[in-house]
Amino acid sequence: MSSSSSLDLKTFYPKEVEIRKIIETKDVIQLHLKSRTRKQCCPKCGQLSDVYHSTYTRKLQDLPILAKRTEVYLKAYRYYCHTEGCDQKVFCETINDFFGTYKRMTGRLEDFIIALATQTSCEGAARICSKLGITVSGDTIIRMFLKRAETIKSPLTDIVGIDDWAYKKRHTYGTIIVDGRTHQPIDLLDGRDGKALKAWLAANKQVKVITRDRANAYATAIQEVLPHAMQVADRFHLYQNLMEAIQQVMSQELPARIRLEDDADYDPSADKTTVSKSSQERILKKTRKPT
Ligand SMILES: [Zn+2]
Numbered sequence: 001m002s003s004s005s006s007l008d009l010k011t012f013y014p015k016e017v018e019i020r021k022i023i024e025t026k027d028v029i030q031l032h033l034k035s036r037t038r039k040q041c042c043p044k045c046g047q048l049s050d051v052y053h054s055t056y057t058r059k060l061q062d063l064p065i066l067a068k069r070t071e072v073y074l075k076a077y078r079y080y081c082h083t084e085g086c087d088q089k090v091f092c093e094t095i096n097d098f099f100g101t102y103k104r105m106t107g108r109l110e111d112f113i114i115a116l117a118t119q120t121s122c123e124g125a126a127r128i129c130s131k132l133g134i135t136v137s138g139d140t141i142i143r144m145f146l147k148r149a150e151t152i153k154s155p156l157t158d159i160v161g162i163d164d165w166a167y168k169k170r171h172t173y174g175t176i177i178v179d180g181r182t183h184q185p186i187d188l189l190d191g192r193d194g195k196a197l198k199a200w201l202a203a204n205k206q207v208k209v210i211t212r213d214r215a216n217a218y219a220t221a222i223q224e225v226l227p228h229a230m231q232v233a234d235r236f237h238l239y240q241n242l243m244e245a246i247q248q249v250m251s252q253e254l255p256a257r258i259r260l261e262d263d264a265d266y267d268p269s270a271d272k273t274t275v276s277k278s279s280q281e282r283i284l285k286k287t288r289k290p291t
Contacts, residue, residue, distance in 0.1 A: 009022070009031070013031075013033065013098070014095050014097075014098045015036075016035060016036055016037050016095050016098075017033040017034065017035055017036060017074065017095070017098075018033065018034050018036055019031060019032070019033055020032045020033060020034050020075075024068075027068060027069060027133070028068060028069045028070075028071060029065050029068050029069070029070045029071070030071050030072075030073060031062070031070065031071070031072050031073070032073045032075075033072055033073065033074045033075070034074070034075045035074065035075060035076045035077055035093060035095075037077060037093055037095070038050055039079075040077070040079050040091070040093045040094075042079075042081040042083065042086060042088055042091055043088065043091055043094075043101070044081065044086050044087065044088035044091070045081065045083045045085075045086040045088065047081065047083045047086070049079045049080060049081050049082065049083075049091075050079075051079060051080040051082065052077055052078070052079060052080075053077070053078040053079055053080050053090045054077075054078045055075050055076065055077055055078070056075075056076060056078065056092070057073055057074065057075055057076075058072075058073070058074045058076050058099065059071060059072070059073055059074075059104070060072040060074060060099055060103065060104060060105055060106050061104065061105040061106070061109055061134065061135065061136075062105070062106045062108070062109055063106070063108055063109050063112060064132050064133035064134055067131070067132050067133045068133050069133040069134070069135065070133070072106065074099070076092065076093050077092075077093050078090050078091065078092050078093070079091055079092075079093060105136075109134065110144060113125060113129060113134070113136055113141060113144065114141070114144060114145065114148065116128060116129070117141050117145070121138075122138040122139075122141040122142050122145075123138035125138075125141055126138040126140075126141060142167060145188070146188060149185070149187060149188045156204075156206050157179045157180065157181060157182075157186070157206075157207070158206050158207055158208045158209065159179070159180030159181055159207070159208070159209040159210075159211075160177050160178060160179060160180050160186070160204075160207055160209075160210055160211075161177070161178040161179075161180050161210070161211040161212070161234060162175060162176070162177055162178075162197065162210060162211070162212045162213075162218055163175070163176055163178075163212070163213050163234075164176070164192040164213070164215065165188075173191070173192045174188055174189055174190055174191065174192065175188070175189040175190075175191065175192050175196060175197055175218075176188055176189075177189070177200065180209065180211065187200060192215065192217065192218075193217050194215075194217035194218055194220055194221035195221075197217075197218060197221045197222075198221045198224065198225050201221065201222065201225040201226050202225050205226065207226060207229055208228075208229055208230065209229065209230045209232060210222055210226075210229050210230070210231055210232065211231075211232040211233070211234040212231060212232070212233070212234065213233075213234065213236075213237045214233070214237055214241070219231060
């Protein structure tokens with residue numbers, strides 16, 4: 001195994017940029033980079049251009065280095081587009097996966113935040129990020145998710161799962177559509193009243209099986225737009241139904257206090273809080289009934 005006493009930061013950045021200067025303070029590492037691109041594709045017409053217009057400095061947040069906030073100051077180019085008929089006369093360069101137009105953080109930092117939020121929550125991820133030297137709010141993470149959802153093309157899947165999800169708990173809710181085969185989210189809709197779902201189903205008539213929760217709004221929307229689609233109660237909500245039924249029966253049948261029979265001071269003749277055998281049988285019968 002080879003060992004080295006230094007780390008070459010260049011290897012962590014795309015070949016299209018060069019590191020000009022590194023400034024380190026107590027909490028922040030600043031990397032001053034310069035673009036080395038010689039040509040770029042116009043985002044409008046797709047034609048290559050090698051005519052520089054000007055330079056400008058982009059400030060981007062990158063993955064932290066040892067929990068120190070890492071800022072990239074990139075001197076990037078604007079290019080002319082001289083293609084006839086293209087109305088994009090000047091455009092800013094982008095370097096795929098590293099930074100895109102209007103981005104304020106590198107692609108790898110955005111990937112990390114989204115992965116973290118997927119496993120926790122947007123607010124939880126924002127709190128963890130602040131400990132790691134990343135500045136991002138829960139609202140910004142939600143916007144990142146929505147932006148990503150826009151770029152994911154809905155595949156023509158015939159099995160989907162539908163459920164509500166919270167933009168902000170107890171305040172704003174949306175509807176999430178999940179591919180039933182890959183278990184990947186494929187769309188996020190506004191609201192959970194079924195209106196947006198109707199429009200989505202109308203545009204995805206290939207859907208044949210839909211798993212859903214118990215919300216009437218979803219059932220009605222599916223019945224109206226895709227009456228022949230099979231509606232399936234998902235496992236989570238079946239368990240939820242079962243647990244609610246059991247709790248209801250137990251609260252009706254069981255006394256508030258139950259004493260254990262192996263209690264040394266237990267006197268069955270004086271006890272009015274134990275459950276009788278006939279009552280136990282009644283409970284068992286009720287819990288066996290379908291809900
Ligand atoms: Zn163009």
